[in-house]
Amino acid sequence: MRPFDPRLARYARATVPYLLVCVVLGAAAAALVIAQSWLLAHAIAAFTVPAALLAVFAGRAVLAWLQEVAAHRASAGVKAQLRAAVLRAVTREGSAPGPSGALAALVTRGVDALDPYFSRYLPQLVLALVVPVAVVAALFTLDPASAVIVAVTLPLIPMFGFLIGTYTAARTRRQWRTLSLLAGHFGDVVAGLATLKVFGRARAQLREIERVSEEHRKATMSSLRIAFSSALVLELAATLSVAVVAVSIGLRLVHGGLPFETALFVLILAPEAYLPLRQVGTHFHAAQEGLAAAEEIFAALPDGAGGQAAPVPFPVQDGPPRVAVEGLVARPGLPPLDLVLEAGTGTALMAPSGTGKSSVAAVLLGLLVPHAGRVRLDGVELGEGTDWEGLRRTVAWMPQRPYLFPGTVAENIALAVPGAPADAVRAAALATGADPDKVLGENGHGLSAGQRQRVALARVHLRCALLPITLLLLDEPTAHLDTGTELDLAHGIERLAEGRTAMLITHRRGLADHADRTVVWDAAAQANENTKTGAFL
Incomplete structure (x- = not known):
């Protein structure tokens, strides 16, 4: 040696x-x-x-x-x-x-x-x-x-x-x-x-x-x-x-x-x-x-991981972006996806389990390198050299399986915006019905699956309240919730989506019906679009 x-x-x-x-x-x-x-x-x-x-x-x-x-x-x-x-x-x-x-x-x-x-x-x-x-x-x-x-x-x-x-x-x-x-x-x-x-x-x-x-x-x-x-x-x-x-x-x-x-x-x-x-x-x-x-x-580590060139700075967005997904294959074996998220509108993406809906969100966030296809944001292709850190500062993301750390619910919500004021954290918890004072164990032990979703959605509320968020990516935001609670949270999602581009990944028809547009992604990747009128409600 x-x-x-x-x-x-x-x-x-x-x-x-x-x-x-x-x-x-x-x-x-x-x-x-x-x-x-x-x-x-x-x-x-x-x-x-x-x-x-x-x-x-x-x-x-x-x-x-x-x-x-x-x-x-x-x-x-x-x-x-x-x-x-x-x-x-x-x-x-x-x-x-x-x-x-x-x-x-x-x-x-x-x-x-x-x-x-x-x-x-x-x-x-x-x-x-x-x-x-x-x-x-x-x-x-x-x-x-x-x-x-x-x-x-x-x-x-x-x-x-x-x-x-x-x-x-x-x-x-x-x-x-x-x-x-x-x-x-x-x-x-x-x-x-x-x-x-x-x-x-x-x-x-x-x-x-x-x-x-x-x-x-x-x-x-x-x-x-x-x-x-x-x-x-x-x-x-x-x-x-x-x-x-x-x-x-x-x-x-x-x-x-x-x-x-x-x-x-x-x-x-x-x-x-x-x-x-x-x-x-x-x-x-x-x-x-x-x-x-x-x-x-x-x-x-891959070659160059420690000495990679500085990425091109992500441009400050004047408004909600238009996102175009072209022939995207997130992982090998998954069907390709063509999808357009029009600026300032909400799109619900529905598909059977295992088709890679969550992987699409991971690609948009730069957390996963796609197997094939490309993603354009306002005409600019995302990929190697993209300032992903800058892009993520404009995104509010709710994963399907949020990770919660030991500590209080308020501390877990505050992770979305480091240094967030305590009153803003409590307001985000109140908006989703989460108890900010509850103490959690490892990986959120002490909360039910539905309560975990509330905490994750509260993080989205906090980012939207304190940061210039232009893109919402919500992955099964109302999973494990009853119909009444789902309807209440849908109204909160409506307020969050106003003036922003939003993609709502869900398998529940009741929630998808509130979107401007629903894209049904079947196993053969035949996208059926059902255009609706009205706001994201």
């Missing part, structure tokens, strides 16, 4: 400034190491403690503090950018690159494992490149013989480190693959636990999880054994090298061939040449899990 993966700089822009900071701090640290060795040798020889030595100690402490601050800032930025790159890839492709459990482990535990890489390994790698060169140069000025010994023995440390690191990298990748397999399998088992219980397969999966967990334990212990063994090898090589320098200095000191202060300086400074290399080997193992996870992330 390479000491530094250049893809980190490609996918995480925070890496490059941090590397420059490491180089600057490394150069300063090398100068302070030499100064400290010289001042310490002089202090011992003269039996004094110069003030400059105390200043050097303070300077090294400040450098260490600056390094910690820079490392944690850079690490946080890199992790956020990598997670954002994965999120962009998932939303662009429409599905996760692998099991959801493995993906969750990758972007949480895996990305967090980059902390040792940035806070320990990279700084030591820079020091290992800068300090030994500076130390050897300083030794040549006073004691060329010792400098030659250090220069000859120094390559032994990276040579042993490379041999051990190659073996370690393979073991760490195996450990990470086992952890990903365990996380993915465990997530799938938990998601389908009810089904497994019904068919009597829960205990069989328990044994499988135990087996994979044991494999992960063995892989982890194997990596730890290698880490401890490699530390012993590197320490032994460095100790023997310093011992050779010490013996040479001792012999020459006894015979009067070297001044006492110079000998002290060389003895104090020589170990500093080996220390960064030994530390690189130590921190290399701690950083391997993060690098292995980063490799998995890079493999999951």
